[in-house]
Amino acid sequence: MESLTPLSRALCERPVRELAAALLGQRLVRRERGGSLTVGRIVEAEAYDGPAGDDSAHSHRGETPRCATMFGPAGHAYVYATQGRCCCVNVSAGAGKAVLLRALEPLDGLARMRRRRLARLGDGPTRRRLQSPGGAHELAMGPGRLCLSLAIDRALDGVDLCDPTSPLLLAAGEPVDPAEIVWTPRIGLNPRLASHGWPWRAFVAGSRAVSPPRG
DNA sequence: CTCACGATCAGCT
DNA sequence: GCTGATCGTGAGG
Numbered sequence A: 001m002e003s004l005t006p007l008s009r010a011l012c013e014r015p016v017r018e019l020a021a022a023l024l025g026q027r028l029v030r031r032e033r034g035g036s037l038t039v040g041r042i043v044e045a046e047a048y049d050g051p052a053g054d055d056s057a058h059s060h061r062g063e064t065p066r067c068a069t070m071f072g073p074a075g076h077a078y079v080y081a082t083q084g085r086c087c088c089v090n091v092s093a094g095a096g097k098a099v100l101l102r103a104l105e106p107l108d109g110l111a112r113m114r115r116r117r118l119a120r121l122g123d124g125p126t127r128r129r130l131q132s133p134g135g136a137h138e139l140a141m142g143p144g145r146l147c148l149s150l151a152i153d154r155a156l157d158g159v160d161l162c163d164p165t166s167p168l169l170l171a172a173g174e175p176v177d178p179a180e181i182v183w184t185p186r187i188g189l190n191p192r193l194a195s196h197g198w199p200w201r202a203f204v205a206g207s208r209a210v211s212p213p214r215g
Numbered sequence B: 001c002t003c004a005c006g007a008t009c010a011g012c013t
Numbered sequence C: 001g002c003t004g005a006t007c008g009t010g011a012g013g
Helices: A016-022 A110-118 A125-131 A133-138 A142-152
Strands: A029-031 A036-048 A076-083 A086-094 A099-109 A169-170 A181-184 A202-205
Touching: A016 A036, A016 A086, A016 A099, A029 A099, A029 A133, A029 A142, A036 A142, A086 A142, A099 A110, A099 A133, A099 A142, A110 A125, A110 A142, A110 A202, A133 A169
Parallel strands: none
Antiparallel strands: A029 A036, A029 A169, A036 A099, A036 A202, A076 A086, A086 A099, A181 A202
């Protein structure tokens, strides 16, 4: 059983790129009714710098109902729906800034994670990979898959990730040595997201759970 | 009200 | 590397 020392609010109030780096190695913990815990180690994170200088942030035109959590206190979960299929979860960092959690290395509750992923899959190669013994690292590889594995949806938007009693929280793991952190431009289908040339995507070198670049 | 568009995923070529 | 699924969101009339 993982210990549940929550991450401090002060950490989440640091500049977003520092926060993205500091989140690597920490735990994302999902506590469901009945007390079951699903836990992953954060291995990939992406910083969004808010309305001032970041056109690709959801907050780039100011506060809207969808992204209101980004303008609330730091350390809360900003969860939004994408394509109606799945959600993505961010750690709010105040003033419209946030860090998107892109990938976890599964630690606890692997059976629950696999069950929830398989429930969404047809009879294709992905199903067979996830069922194979070496397939566990793929369970939460990618921002949408991460949320599917941990049963994160819009109902969790706004929960306090620094509160040890929350259904979703950040807990202390092992910080990652800065030398092990790789920075790259953002990835995704929208070329605009990488157009800044900013190396704002941080991931743990060598992690098998890091989502591969696309396009 | 209408409409264009994704911070994605899965499956196939 | 390319396409379809599928729908919330936000901008504009």
